[in-house]
Amino acid sequence: MIIMNYNIFSKYFISINLIMLSLLSMFFTDLMMLWFFMEIINFLFICLLNLSMNKKKLVFFYFLIQMLPSFLIIFSITLNNIIFMYNFTNLFIMTSIIMKLSIPPFHYWLPLMSISMPWYSLFLLLSTQKITPFYFLSLMDLNTKFLYIILIMCAYIPPLMMMKSNNLKILMSYSSINQSSWMILLIYMKNMIWFSYFIMYSLILSMMFMIMYMNKIYKSITYFFTPNLNMINILYILNIASMPPFSFFIMKWYSIFLTIMNSNMYIIMILMIISSLIMLYLYTLMLMKSMFFFSMNSKIIKFKFNNLMLNKIITMFLFNLLMSLFMIIL
DSSP, X not given: OHHHHHHHHHHHHHHXXXXXXXXXXXXXXXXXXXXXXXXXXXXXXXXXXXXXXXXHHHHHHHHHHHHHHHHHHHHHHHHHHHHOOHHHHHHHHHHHHHHHTTOTTSOTHHHHHHHHSOHHHHXXXXXXXXXXXXXXXXXXXXXXHHHHHHHXXXXXXXXXXXXXXXXXXXXXXXXXXXXXXXXXXHHHTTOTHHHHHHHHHHHHHHHHHHHHHXXXXXXXXXXXXXXXXXXXXXXXXXXXXXOTTSHHHHHHHHHHHHHHHHOOOHHHHHHHHHHHHHHHHHHHHHHHHHHHHHHHTOSSOOOOOOHHHHHHHHHHHHHHHHHHHHHHHO
């Protein structure tokens, strides 16, 4: 009992420190200091994985995956201070950050890790762990040609991989990779709206993961549609799929508006919109599969709405809508 309470306390303590350090790192502009923050955050997250995962080999695997880009970053920063090869070191650092963010073509480690991770740890990996690397990118001069390649791969490889999988954790991991393409695009625009986009995505993700954890949904998408939470699940899926008029659609629409107004990246923007439509189709397909499975295992599907449930749905919808508008105003 004491050991169990200690583990719970340790998880919460580590999680709070992870979030605080990630936010604190955004007050610094020195790349060496940011690298230092990333290493502390990675160390804490590895400790959290060690407490929450039974497969210790995967914890060591994550350590190795994060160690290589960390070494490349510190090597590049040091090299730049010695011989001032800015373009070369800049490209090297960009590649290293992309490896840390599990962005194609360095994305294969994330689905492998996500299968065995609990929902709580997976949420931190897909959200909090990305704050400092994204901020690191925002301080750099991104190579345009390299950026185009990364954006196209990040936008189109996840949808293709999602078509081959039915595992819910893998699907959410690829979805997170796809959303990263929009954040990188906003980072390239040198606009802090990327952080607003990130917060909105993290909020929606946390609500979805909470539902999955509470209903003990671990693997297949077919179990996502439950009789008690049918409408709430549908709304969250449609929200993260950027279906109008949900809050995430407003954020994505504003991102498109900013990109068109402040740059000439029309081709990239068209490709990103097509990618979003493909993702919308895949999310809808996920929803249909889940509903069909539930209908096959139920004699009668009853959509029961009481006042409490309806109030919860309306409150959730209005909260997300107001939050997205508030982010845009900021």
